[in-house]
Amino acid sequence: MADAAVFLRLAGSRVRAQFSYRLSFLLQIVGAFLLSFLDFVAILVIFLHLPRLAHWTLPEVAFLYGSSYVAFKAGDVIGGNLDKLPLLIRMGTFDQVLTRPLGTLGQTLTVDIDIRHVGGIVQGLVVLLYSISRLHIAWDPVRAVMFVAMIASALVIYGAIWVSANAVSFWVMDAREVANSVTYGGNFLSQYPMSIYSIWMRRLFAYVIPIAFVSYYPALYILGKTDATHSPFVLRFLSPLVAVASVIVARFIWRMAVRRYRSTGS
């Protein structure tokens, strides 16, 4: 736990550093806010042409989008740093990380804290609040708990995916962009009901990369929808368990990856 205090201080200093260029910083937050609206604009434009997409209404899709996006962007604040991992490896700076008496993952994650993503989080919240205000959800204690658990699990699952996918850099350095297809790609995929995808894509993004547990399965329960993919009913409640499992897997992958690290020459 002493480590946690160090990481918090590290993170705090990175955050303060970003306030130095105020105008640019402000523009970047506004930019992040606007940029993150683009995906949602696509959803709005699609719903100009039809009332329901695969039996989901606009507020329902907005619910998937908003809940997933808030968690994704919150994870991006820290996980997005893993973008810099290939640089650490190529320059051999990862050596320094290894010599310090702190966890390697924690150090890599606090290389930089990008709070521009706050713009994205706010945008996700706006969409989420809009959808809840339009949805007439039959709130009861179970649904309320499920809702909180959904967002928390989503955050953890995204974090685990960020780490596992980016650990690929330890094996193939310039192939980092593959990680984007499951992080950014996974988030993009989660904005729509899983039932629109082909069967192999659904299996891949439910059982291998647990994106379906980020919003789709819990949302089925909260919104009281029937699942066109006929998945077992119990899956709707499993997101917290999946979150724990993905953390275990991510830690394992990270350890294996770090063990493979061979510094640069000279």
Add this chain to the structure above:
Amino acid sequence: MRLWWEVARRGFRRYATYRGATFAGVFTNSVFGFIRAYVYLALFAVVRHINGYTVSDTLTYTFLSQGMLMPLFIWGWSEIADTVYSGQIATDLYRPFDYETYWLSQDLGRATYHAILRGIPPFVVGAVFFTLRLPHDPETWLLFCVSFYLAVAVSFALRFMVNLSAFWIIDVRGVMGLSASVWTLLSGFTIPIAFFPETLRHIIDFTPFVAMLEMPMNIFLERVHGVAALQTLGVQLFWVVALLTAGRIMLKAGSQKLVVQGG
């Protein structure tokens, strides 16, 4: 001319070094293409046409635009801005060739590389799994090639100006992020412009952004023929000339303001 040709070749070769990155990029562009494709399949399961677009037109648009992402290089190109901050630009401006044309040639070479290795593969992947629409007229390919390079030139001119804003702004990342988000939406990357409400469409038609993606797409999908196709190229050319001129003016204004530290 010979010089610019050599510069373009260097631009091509420079990006050809990163093979792993190329493969990874194609993979990622294809994955995004797939996700978009399924969204459109769900959409066209309900509606038959949207403003003349059929399902196969839309899927073709999807995979082709995924392929054009890298050639148009919308995200994160800050090479010139970096030289402004390091002071290197002062030396570069002294060199005995035209600064803007140098970077344009370099960029056309780069775009050719990206078109071949990052543009065609996602389209082929898309064609394997979905029914895509190839042009019926052979001359469409030629028109599309011309339109493609004009689109790259428009994108270059815009990126050139964003980079030059470094003369006035201490950190260009904000402007870059903001402009990239506007371009992605208004050029039709996020969703075809044809799907937008009519009034909005007419406004967007007057911006240079449609010259980056929507226009080459209209040619490839043969939504414009004959004279109309040539007119489309004409509009693109207009934007290329207008924006490159604006960039030139901006460069002049900026370099007069430039102060380089150190000796």
